[in-house]
Amino acid sequence: MQYALLIYAEPGYDQALPDAEREAAYAEYLALADDARCIGAAHLQPAETATSVRVVGGRTLMTDGPFADTKEVLGGFCLVEAANLDEAIELAARIPAARLGGAVEVRPVVPR
Amino acid sequence: MLEEVFRDEWGRVLASLVGFLGDFDKAEEAAQEAFAIAAERWPASGMPANPGAWLVTTARNRSIDRIRRERTLAEKIHLLPAPEAIMDEFDDTVIKDERLELIFTCCHPALPLEGQVALTLRALGGLETAEIARAFLVSEETMKRRLSRAKTKIKATGIPFAVPGAHLLPDRLDAVLAVIYLIYNEGYRGRVDLGAEAIRLGRVLAALMPDEPEAHGLLALMMIHHARRRARFSGEDLVLLDDQDRSLWDMRQIVAGRAVLDRAIALGGRGAYVVQAAIASLQTRERIDWPQVTELYRRLADLTGSPVVELNRAAALAQAGDPAAALRAIDRLDLDGYLYFHSTRGELLRRLGREDEARAAYRRAIDLATSTPERRFLTRRLEQL
Numbered sequence: 001m002q003y004a005l006l007i008y009a010e011p012g013y014d015q016a017l018p019d020a021e022r023e024a025a026y027a028e029y030l031a032l033a034d035d036a037r038c039i040g041a042a043h044l045q046p047a048e049t050a051t052s053v054r055v056v057g058g059r060t061l062m063t064d065g066p067f068a069d070t071k072e073v074l075g076g077f078c079l080v081e082a083a084n085l086d087e088a089i090e091l092a093a094r095i096p097a098a099r100l101g102g103a104v105e106v107r108p109v110v111p112r
Numbered sequence: 113m114l115e116e117v118f119r120d121e122w123g124r125v126l127a128s129l130v131g132f133l134g135d136f137d138k139a140e141e142a143a144q145e146a147f148a149i150a151a152e153r154w155p156a157s158g159m160p161a162n163p164g165a166w167l168v169t170t171a172r173n174r175s176i177d178r179i180r181r182e183r184t185l186a187e188k189i190h191l192l193p194a195p196e197a198i199m200d201e202f203d204d205t206v207i208k209d210e211r212l213e214l215i216f217t218c219c220h221p222a223l224p225l226e227g228q229v230a231l232t233l234r235a236l237g238g239l240e241t242a243e244i245a246r247a248f249l250v251s252e253e254t255m256k257r258r259l260s261r262a263k264t265k266i267k268a269t270g271i272p273f274a275v276p277g278a279h280l281l282p283d284r285l286d287a288v289l290a291v292i293y294l295i296y297n298e299g300y301r302g303r304v305d306l307g308a309e310a311i312r313l314g315r316v317l318a319a320l321m322p323d324e325p326e327a328h329g330l331l332a333l334m335m336i337h338h339a340r341r342r343a344r345f346s347g348e349d350l351v352l353l354d355d356q357d358r359s360l361w362d363m364r365q366i367v368a369g370r371a372v373l374d375r376a377i378a379l380g381g382r383g384a385y386v387v388q389a390a391i392a393s394l395q396t397r398e399r400i401d402w403p404q405v406t407e408l409y410r411r412l413a414d415l416t417g418s419p420v421v422e423l424n425r426a427a428a429l430a431q432a433g434d435p436a437a438a439l440r441a442i443d444r445l446d447l448d449g450y451l452y453f454h455s456t457r458g459e460l461l462r463r464l465g466r467e468d469e470a471r472a473a474y475r476r477a478i479d480l481a482t483s484t485p486e487r488r489f490l491t492r493r494l495e496q497l
Contacts (some may be wrong), residue, residue, distance in 0.1 A: 001270045016247060084272040086280065108269045 002039065002109035003080050003088040007095055008072040009102030011046055017100070025096035027035040032078065032094055037087075047073040072102055079109070114154060117163055118147055122238030123316065125167045127214035128207055130273055133175055134233075136263040142178075146171035165207050174442070211236065212320045213273050218262075219288040220271045227262035230290050232451045234259055236316065237309050247298065247306050285321075289330050289385060292317065307338050325381025328372050333389035335369030336396060340361075350489040353395060366396050387412045402432035419445045420452075427456050435463045451480040455490060467497055 001077040014022055050066040066073055075097065082088040085106070092104040125146065129139035136307040146167045160166040218231040230248075233239045239247075245255035265271070276284045292313050299307030314331035321327045343356035351357075373389045391408045394401055409425035412418075422445055430438035439460045447453035458473035474494040 058161075079346055082270075084270040084274075086274075086276065088270075089222070106269075 001080060001084065001088075002111070003035055003082055003085075003091075004107045005078040005088070005092045005095065006074055006105040006107065007076045007078075007097050007102065008105065009075050009097040010072055011075075011102070013097065013100055013102060025100070028094065028096050032091070035080075035091070037080050037082060037104065038078055039081055041077065043076040047057065049109060075102075114151060114159075118150075119158070119238045121164045121167055122147075123214065123236040124164050124207075126173060126235055126238075127210040128168045129171055129175070129233075130214060130217070131208075131210045132172060134273070136266060138175060142171040142175040143167070145174050152182060168207050169209050196414035202413070209320070210273075211316060212275050215288055215317065215320075216284060217266060217271055217273050218273055219284075219291045220266070221284070221287050222269065222271060223262050223265060225291070226256055228287075229294055230255060230258050231262045232291055232313065233295065233309065236313055238313070239309065243260075285324065285326065288317065289326060293330060293334070293385075307334070308342065310334055311338060314397065323379060325376040325379040326383045326385045327381060328376035328379065329381050329386030329389050332369045332373035332376060333385055333392055335365050335372060336389060336392040345485070348485050348488070349492075350485045352433075361396065366393075369393070382411075384415045386413060387415065400431070402428055406432050419447050420450070421455060423450075423453055426460075430460055430463070435460045437460060439464065449480065451477050451482075451486065454480065455493070458493065462497060471497055 014025060017025065029041075029043070032038060047066045050064075052063045052065065052067050054061045054063075078091070078095070080088060080091050082091060085108075088106050088108075091099060092106050095104050098104045119320055122143070126139055129142050130136055133139050133142065140335065150163070150432040152165060152281070154160075163405055202460045206465055214235055215232070218235050219228050221228075223231070226248075230244055233244050233247075234241065241255050241259060242252045242260075245252040248255070250258075275281075292310050295306055295313065296310035299310060311331070311334050314327070314334055318324075318327045318331045339362040340356065340360075342362075343360035344351055369389070370393050373386070373393055376386045376389065387408055391412070394405050394408070406425055406428040409421060409428050413421040413425055423442060426438040426445075429441065439457070442453070442457055442460065445453065454473045454477035458470045458477060461467070461470035461473055471494060474490055476496070478490045478494065481490055
């Protein structure tokens with residue numbers, strides 16, 4: 001099964017870390033992205049760069065900022081292939097943001 | 113009689129079908145069908161030698177038939193791709209007990225706790241949706257939705273039907289124990305059927321995990337508590353341990369509970385359930401060894417870090433003869449919103465002859481009481497001052 005691991009964290013949580021810890025966290029992200037079970041991964045630009053788009057009556061409307069105005073924002077995601085939810089959760093728990101005050105939302109992907 | 117066999121076999125049959133079909137709803141449907149056939153046939157033809165195997169075989173055959181029918185139909189109208197092979201051959205003399213897999217699925221922490229509880233009672237306990245709804249004081253419709261949401265999440269998110277590997281097992285076993293104990297505590301509030309239900313589940317778990325001390329510890333704890341249930345109320349009124357009529361205790365169950373506790377201790381069990389069972393056991397002795405109870409509460413406080421346990425430790429310390437030290441310990445706790453904090457303080461202040469303060473503490477406790485028996489009990493204590 002495929003799962004999306006959606007990484008939510010407070011903006012700048014990584015910048016607040018001591019250098020060595022930050023380096024270690026980045027290395028862990030890279031290791032996860034290199035894991036054979038990881039189909040795709042992305043680190044997103046900060047939420048200030050977000051544009052939310054809606055189409056109303058055929059017109060494309062834009063608002064500056066992320067869809068939901070929350071303290072934690074979507075900072076990145078991984079798409080993984082896992083045997084079951086337990087395996088997906090184990091991968092999610094390896095994401096540094098999960099232990100650094102953020103959370104990883106695990107969502108099964110609808111099979112095509 | 114038939115009903116009892118059905119209750120005993122339900123969990124095993126359902127577990128086997130969930131394992132076979134990989135789908136909760138289909139398994140439940142097939143199990144219900146097999147039980148209905150049995151209810152029709154057995155009274156006339158007699159019960160088969162192995163009712164569980166008969167039920168599983170019948171349910172499997174029926175579901176295979178149904179899958180074949182659906183497939184034929186689908187092929188005719190070209191809706192579905194060619195089906196993958198389904199295993200027809202299966203040895204009906206050895207039916208693997210898959211209830212442990214089922215327990216870990218039902219008590220998966222990714223499910224909401226109320227869903228875990230409901231599903232465990234339905235799947236393992238064999239309770240009807242309406243019965244579970246009554247036990248938790250919600251409508252049948254609400255309970256149906258709760259169960260269906262849990263089953264949908266299991267399927268959609270791929271919650272495994274498996275006993276977790278060694279690295280996950282301790283945490284996941286804790287979750288299972290917590291669900292069973294929660295069911296027990298719902299029964300403890302006067303609804304005895306859930307208490308008995310939790311003990312049944314505890315027995316199944318202890319039998320399936322014979323080397324897990326905490327499984328035995330929880331079972332012992334529930335058995336010993338449950339044995340005192342008839343003495344705990346007099347009419348509508350709560351009766352404290354000291355004032356309970358011991359002739360109302362079920363001594364056979366207490367003795368049986370102690371044997372389970374011995375097993376847990378022999379397995380090296382020193383966990384929270386084992387310690388609580390040991391405390392419960394000591395409290396059913398003719399003369400209660402309060403210093404030892406105090407010591408066990410201290411260990412429990414170390415294990416749990418819970419201020420409520422500290423409160424119990426202080427109460428035991430007072431029983432052991434030192435109410436002044438107990439009051440000092442209690443006054444260090446941050447439990448202002450907790451009824452029993454104030455009632456215990458009230459009792460200690462009374463013993464120390466500080467009656468005005470005792471009255472104030474009881475009044476505060478009465479303000480926090482949520483049930484009539486609690487309020488009546490506390491009002492009586494206040495009036496006795």
